[in-house]
Amino acid sequence: MADALTGKVARRLLPFLMLCYFFAYLDRVNVGFAALTMNRDIGLSATAYGLGAGLFFLGYVAFEVPSNLILERVGARIWIARIMVTWSLISASTAFVTGEWSFYLVRILLGLAEAGFFPGIILYLTYWFPAAQRAGIVGTFMMAVPLSAAIGAPLSGLVMSLTDGWLGLAGWQWLYLLEAAPSLALGLATLFVLTDRPERATWLTDEERAALIARMVEDHRLRPGRTAHLGDALRDPRVLGLGLVYFGLSTGLYAVGLWLPQIVSSFGFSTTATGFVTAIPYIVSAAGMLAWTRRSDRRGERVRHVAIPTAAAGLALLAASQAGTPLLTIVALSAEALGVFAALPTFWTLPTRLLSGTAAAGGIALINALGSLGGFAGPALMGWVRDATGRFDDGLAAVAVVLILAGALVLRIGRHTERDTVDAGRIPHERSIRRGRPRSAGWR
Structure with a gap:
């Protein structure tokens, strides 16, 4: 029954959450495509564009922790709806920026509006899925990001090419207006689709609801070393360390993602062709992300499944900096994207192993806030x-x-956490639990 119940919950929640994240990411990074002509039209230098693109994350960081604490208090249904409606309206307003200062302002406001969406969903998933299944679940949810880029890149190129001049607006203006509309519709739909917690899941039978609640209580009991108080979480050096790790991953994700269309365009491709070529790294990443997170769940190992692809992404980016030809550059950038996207879902199983309750809401938000500074840098x-x-x-x-x-740094944090967890109570390894054989292990 456990697998059937997990499947039922996943089918109910994940497709909708993935669709929301698909358009959230698209609204966040379509600035990279708009920049192909927007920068010239409103007089942005490369430095001004890079600063403005990154300023999104300063607004995002400023409201991250409060947003997640509000979600914990009022529920995901209302708060995610609020986030999506406001970000869609502000994203659409980017169509009317006239220079660098209005561009900076809209990007900061967009970050404020979207703050809390991603860490809120990570927290929300901990209400429904036990830790042993979480890497695969988070990996499935986060497939929305490479899929958004893979589908959105050629779509953005086509929108800009086909709509340029309609009603006196440039193609980049139509890009912002048209791609914000689905987020607005999904934000309103959230009020009717999401359920805050298992206790309120009327779409489960009474037996299924009781089984799910019991499973999540047991999952919490098996991890007695987790921090439950917000103040302790915010002072925990492991939480700060994870924020630095996420800083590295975010730097790699957005330094490439927000500049990739311009890197590809510099090889001489048209706007439409740039869209299709830009999709290549993300098509590669989507399949690799899912396979790697499922491998992590099967092996019950987390730390090395984050550290290895993160370091590999760095080596791939070094290769890209020395590639010298368009083909080798795209291959190396595809390898970098694969490494970053493979690491990200499993990374988000690490803070949920450390934290619970209000500490999880605040700690996850803090890690995301610290890491998101990499999206600015x-x-x-x-x-x-x-x-x-x-x-x-x-x-x-x-x-x-x-x-x-x-x-x-992931390897170093993992060693410290494993030692602390063993001292706290020698929590059984997940695969041993499933096989019925107790085994002492730490945070792996």
Whole structure:
């Protein structure tokens, strides 16, 4: 019954959550495509574009922890709906920026509006799925990101090419307006689709609801070393360390993601062709992400399943900085994207093993907030290097070093956490529990 129940819950929640995240990510990064002509139209330099693209994350960070604490208090249904409606309206307003200062303002407001969406969903999933299944569940949910980029990249290129000049608006303006509309509709639908907690799941039978509640209580009992108080979580050096790891992953994700259309365009591709070529790294990543997270669940191991692809992504980015030809550059950037996307879902199983209750709401938000600063630093660094040298190579190499250091830090945090967890009560390893054989293990 357990597998059937998990499947029923997943079928109810994941497709809708993935669709929401698909458009959330699209609204966040379509600025990379808009920049192909927007920068010229409103007079943005590479430095100004990189700064503005990254300013999204300063607004995002500022409201991250409060947003997640509000979600914990009022419920996911209302709060996720609020987030999606406000971000869609602000994203659409980007169509009317006229220069660098209005661009900066809209990007900050967009970050404030979207703050709490992703960590809120990560927290929400902990209400419904036990830790042993969480990497695969989070991996399935996060497939929305590479799918959003893989589908959104050619779609964005086509929208800009086909709508340029309609009603006196440029193609990049139509891009913002048309791609914000689904987020608005989904935000309103959230009020009717999501259920805050298992106790309120009227779409489960009484037996299924009782079984799910009992399973989540047992999952919490098996992890007695977790921090439950917000103050302790915010002072825990492991939480801060995980924030630094996520900083590295976010730097690698957005330094490439927000500049990839311009990197590809610099090879001489048209706007439409740039869309299709830009999709290649994300098509590769979607399949690799799912396979890697399922491998992590099967083996019951987390730390190395984050560290290895993170460091590999850094090495791939070093290769991209030295590639020299369009083909080798795209291959190396595809390998970098595969590494980052493979690491991300399993990474988010680590804080939920440390934290519970209000500590989980605040701690997950803090990790996401600290890490999201990488979303500011990466694009801004790439823009500065582009203006200073006329090339992207040195910026890619600098981001590569950040990723490699993040991979090493995961291993260090994992060793410390394993020792602390063993001292706290020698929590049984997940695979041993499923097989009925107790075994002492730490956070793996």
